[in-house]
Amino acid sequence: FEWEGSSSFYQVVPGLMAIALYNIAPCGVVLPFTVPYAGSMLYATECNAQMEFGYVAANGSTIIITGFKPGNTLQIPKGALHWGINKSCTRAVSIIRFFNGPDISFIRPDIQIDSIPESILNVSMGEELARKISELKKPNPEDPIVRCQKCMGMCGLA
Numbered sequence: 001f002e003w004e005g006s007s008s009f010y011q012v013v014p015g016l017m018a019i020a021l022y023n024i025a026p027c028g029v030v031l032p033f034t035v036p037y038a039g040s041m042l043y044a045t046e047c048n049a050q051m052e053f054g055y056v057a058a059n060g061s062t063i064i065i066t067g068f069k070p071g072n073t074l075q076i077p078k079g080a081l082h083w084g085i086n087k088s089c090t091r092a093v094s095i096i097r098f099f100n101g102p103d104i105s106f107i108r109p110d111i112q113i114d115s116i117p118e119s120i121l122n123v124s125m126g127e128e129l130a131r132k133i134s135e136l137k138k139p140n141p142e143d144p145i146v147r148c149q150k151c152m153g154m155c156g157l158a
Contacts, residue, residue: 018099024051025092027151030084038101039078044070046094048086055082068093085148089155 018038024030042053047068054064055076065074076082078101086093121130152158 016100020097020099022095022097023092024084024086024095025147026086026088026090027148027155027157028086028093029146029148031146032081032083034079034081034107035076035099035101036079036107038099040076040097040099042074042076043096043098044068044072044093045096046070046092047072048088048091048093050087051084051093052087053082053084055080085151087151089151089157 022030044051047070049067049069051068052064052066053068053074054062057063057080058077068074084095118130124130147157149158
């Protein structure tokens with residue numbers, strides 16, 4: 001079977017918690033995002049050694065977890081920028097995610113940066129960096145999980 005990467009199940013208990021089941025296809029990438037008002041825990045039900053998760057800790061350190069196995073968990077702090085990638089060519093990954101908090105709204109930084117006017121980018125980041133960011137801007141996919149084209153090419157999936 002082949003998943004495009006979307007979450008296949010989502011259940012919310014307003015103000016308390018939410019549970020989501022993510023099926024991540026081979027070469028699937030969970031785009032970076034934050035959940036500002038809720039922490040979460042990932043639990044692997046089906047996984048492989050090529051699954052990698054990462055987040056930015058409160059002190060600015062980048063934490064990367066590799067070798068996720070069924071039964072492993074990962075706690076993601078409230079508001080942490082985080083992401084994931086399934087680098088496997090053959091196996092899909094199923095992750096149950098438990099959220100705790102009053103609001104589980106997601107915020108993607110790529111969408112936020114695209115919303116900043118170029119004049120503000122120029123002043124806040126300097127013209128050269130702002131120009132590079134503007135050159136990199138592209139339409140944002142609505143689905144938070146996309147496929148890595150380089151990985152798909154190496155796996156013969158493209």
